Amino acid sequence: MRLNLVLELLDVPGKLVAVLEPIGALGANLVTIIHQREIKTERGLIPVQITIEGDPETLDLVMKKLDELGIRVIEVDGVLLKETIKTVLIGKIVDKDVKDTMDQINQLEGVRVADLALKMAEEPFDSSARITVEADFGKKDDVMERILNIGQKKDFLVISEV
Incomplete structure (x- = not known):
C-alpha cells in the first residue's frame, strides 16, 4: 500500500532528516521525496512531497508518529486536509x-x-x-x-x- 503525503516543514537544517528517520524506523519504505525550498506555503513553510509504502498498520503508525512530532500533513493522496x-x-x-x-x-x-x-x-x-x-x-x-x-x-x- 502507498501513501502520497505533502508535509509542511520549517526551513531549518536537519528538519527533513528528523521527519524521515522515524518513517524508516517504523518500517515504511520511502519511495519518493520532493523537497523544493523555493516554494512556500501560506504559512511560509516548505511543502515536502513524500511517497511511502508499507502495510496498513505501518502506515497508520507513521501517520500517528508524524502527528506526535507536530508535523503538519496538509495533503493525503491528493486530498487537501x-x-x-x-x-x-x-x-x-x-x-x-x-x-x-x-x-x-x-x-x-x-x-x-x-x-x-x-x-x-x-x-x-x-x-x-x-x-x-x-x-x-x-x-x-x-x-x-x-x-x-x-x-x-x-x-x-x-x-x-x-
Missing part, C-alpha cells in the same frame, strides 16, 4: 440575522461553518457568537477576510485567532 478557524463575533448578532452571517461565510468554496455557539448578553452588546469554520487547506486568509468584511458591514466586533 481541512484547517479549523475559530473566531468570535460580538454585537447585535441575532438582530443582524445569524443565518445570513453563516450563509455568507459558507459561500466560499471549500469552506463551511462547523460549529456556532451563541451567547445572549445585556447591553452594550446583545450577543456574541463563537464560530468554528472548517476550510480546505490554504483558505484561511480568505475566510478571515470574509469574516472581517461581514463584521464591518454588520457592525460586529471581530476577535480572530492569531
Whole structure:
C-alpha cells in the first residue's frame, strides 16, 4: 500500500532528516521525496512531497508518529486536509440575522461553518457568537477576510485567532 503525503516543514537544517528517520524506523519504505525550498506555503513553510509504502498498520503508525512530532500533513493522496478557524463575533448578532452571517461565510468554496455557539448578553452588546469554520487547506486568509468584511458591514466586533 502507498501513501502520497505533502508535509509542511520549517526551513531549518536537519528538519527533513528528523521527519524521515522515524518513517524508516517504523518500517515504511520511502519511495519518493520532493523537497523544493523555493516554494512556500501560506504559512511560509516548505511543502515536502513524500511517497511511502508499507502495510496498513505501518502506515497508520507513521501517520500517528508524524502527528506526535507536530508535523503538519496538509495533503493525503491528493486530498487537501481541512484547517479549523475559530473566531468570535460580538454585537447585535441575532438582530443582524445569524443565518445570513453563516450563509455568507459558507459561500466560499471549500469552506463551511462547523460549529456556532451563541451567547445572549445585556447591553452594550446583545450577543456574541463563537464560530468554528472548517476550510480546505490554504483558505484561511480568505475566510478571515470574509469574516472581517461581514463584521464591518454588520457592525460586529471581530476577535480572530492569531
